[in-house]
Amino acid sequence: MNDSQAEKVIIVEGTSDKRKVKNIVKEEVEIICTNGTMGISKLDDMIDSLYGKDVYILVDADEAGEKLRKQFKREFPEAEHLYIDKMYREVASSPEHHLATVLLSANIDVYAQYLDKG
Template sequence: MDEQKKVIIVEGTTDKRKIQSIINEPIDIICTNGTVGTTKLDELAELLDYRDVYVLVDADDAGEKLRKQLKREFPRAEHLYIDRSYREVATAPSQHLASVLLGADISVFSTFLRSN
């Protein structure tokens, strides 16, 4: 078991629920609910110190703006990307999200993995 606990940062609660239904390991999922102010960033920085941080936001302008902000604040975070054609994490197919998460060594339920 890793000493460092994993954390995924997403935009909204629908994103959080979608990810929670796919992952098969204990991971904290933090919702930014859009943009993040300085106070929230300071709280996050303290909370996320010494943890494996993943960023999974929508493939739209708001998501990209948030991603840039999080890249500055958390340079060690691993950024996960959904296919731009899906635009939103919440509406992306579960199989697609599972493969993105699996690519980051995050355990997912095998029912979401395609058998090729």
């Protein structure tokens, strides 16, 4: 295992999203809330702090989430985008098993109990 391996960072929109993801993720990850859309200077500061890390964008499947996703695609193309099913609309209201599957598909370790639909 390489100790210089980049940290993982998941960017979400709000604190309820952060709490939900934090409960599911088993490994050490940093979860950052944008609290909605961001100004360019705030986004630039965030991007500077994320240099060299594995960054994942996990936002709601709604208009505000798509606007934020487009902003990240333009300003931080290295980030990997994770998508929840549109029928759930929000990260916070997505079932745990769905979020766990989405996170696991990005090689983010999750607690096994969340992979069961039970």
